[in-house]
Amino acid sequence: MKAALLRTFGSPLAIETMPDPVLGTGEVVVDVVASSVLPYMDEVLSGERGYLLQLPLVPGIGAIGRLRAVGPDATRLAVGDWVFCDPTVRSRDDARTPDITLQGLSARGDGGLRLQRHFRHGPFAEQMLIPTENAIPIGPIDAADAGRWCGLGPLLVPYGGLLAAEFQAGETLLVSGATGYFGSGAVQVALAMGAGCVVAPGRNEKVLDDLVRRFGPRVRPVRLTGDQDEDRERMRRAAPGPIDCVLDLLPPGAGPAPVRAAAMTVREFGRVVLMGGVGMRGGDDLHLPYAWLMRNSVTVRGQWMYPAVAGARLTTLIRSGLLDLAEFDVAEFGLDEANEAVAHAAADGGPFRTTVIRPDQR
Structure with missing residues (x-):
């Protein structure tokens, strides 16, 4: 098969011929039709992000494809099925605290690196080998729509945070970032889950206006000033009532100040879910006041990625019509153009803009 291979950090991806994946028990082989390119994939490939990766490696994160082969323990999957290749690979020998690797992107700790030795190569290739449980059926689709279905990736991460928060229909959510x-x-x-209101703070007024244009008056935009106290009050005033939940998705470069301002808008007995990057590149950590947390009975929890069931549940939201992938603008590149695709994603990434690699394009 043809694949885009990263041999050393900072070098261009090399388009090479590699052996086809060899099927084992508990695994499936997928013909990749479309694969997402993260906006920060260039930082991963350069080594700037410091992700744990064993090289050489075929990178990528998540894909849409069709099953080429299934193992003997698969009872419902069949050759030809359309699937989403969930990149969150979990070890099977400790259900309580499994080691995790993001196939084609990074590992979490030494255990994740051991897992990565087998499930290493990502989807910048014509085929990939994944665990059976990571092949999420999405039902029949037109092959031309495979790139748009890659929108599952940027939607699954925040969906994991909302599941962790036990977010309920009718509640008010503040999205930090x-x-x-x-x-x-x-x-x-x-x-799509029935939020009564979503408070959307940010400094990019064009994007804030676009969110309202896309989704209507349930979105309450807030232009941030950089002053914590002022911003906190602006966010509170934008909500029609108490803010039930805060979900933070700000990147590492944002720093702790805007995260703290957003978190402290939550109501008494509210929930705060942290999924962003505060402190991941050094600098100050997030310091929330002990007395405020205790006296207001605020729940704060971290959430990395999403539970295993999330892919199937999010697919039902899409199939029901509650979640529309038509919001995504898709730029497509062939596998031979993998380096161009990475550069395009970095330059043109952003809300509802998806860059994909399609090995079927020449």
Whole structure:
């Protein structure tokens, strides 16, 4: 098969011929039709992000494809099925605290690196080998729509945060980082889940206006000033009532101040879910006041990625018509253009803008 291979950090992807994946028990082989390119994939490939990766490696994160082969333990999947290749690979020998690797992107700790030795290569290739449980059926689609279905990726991450928050229909959500790649997806998913209101703070007024244009008056935009106290009051005033839940998806470069301002808008007995990057590149950590947390009975929890069931549940939201993938603008590149695709994603990434690699394009 043909694949785009990263041999050393900072080098261009090399388009090479590799052996086809060999099927084993508990695994499936997928013919990749479309694969997402993250807006920050260039930072991963350069080594700037410091992700744990064993090279050489075929990168990528998530894909839409068709099953080429299934193992003997698969009872419902069949050759030819359309699937989403969930990149969150979990070890099977400790259900309580599994080691995790994001196939084609990064590993979490030493255990994740051991897992990565087998499920290493991502979807910038004509085929990929994934665990059986990571092949999420999406039902029949037109092959031309495979790139748009890659929108599952930026939607699944915030969906994981909303599931962690036990978010309920009718509640008010504040999305910290609403103008970003994942934050804008959080706005869309929350509304599909029945949010009564989504408070969307940010500094990019053009994106804020676009969120209102796309999703209507349940989105309450807030232009941030950089002053924590002023911003906190602006966010509170934008909501029609108490803010039930805050979901933070700000990137590492944002720093702790805007995260703290957003978190402290939540009501008494409210929930705060942290999924962003505060402190991941050094600098100050997030310091929330002990007395405020205790006296207001605020629940704060971290959430990395999403539970295993999330892919199937999000697919039902899409199939029901509650979540519309037509919001995504898709730019497509062939596998031979993998380096161009990475550069395009970095330059043109953002809310509802998806870059994909399609190995079937020449």
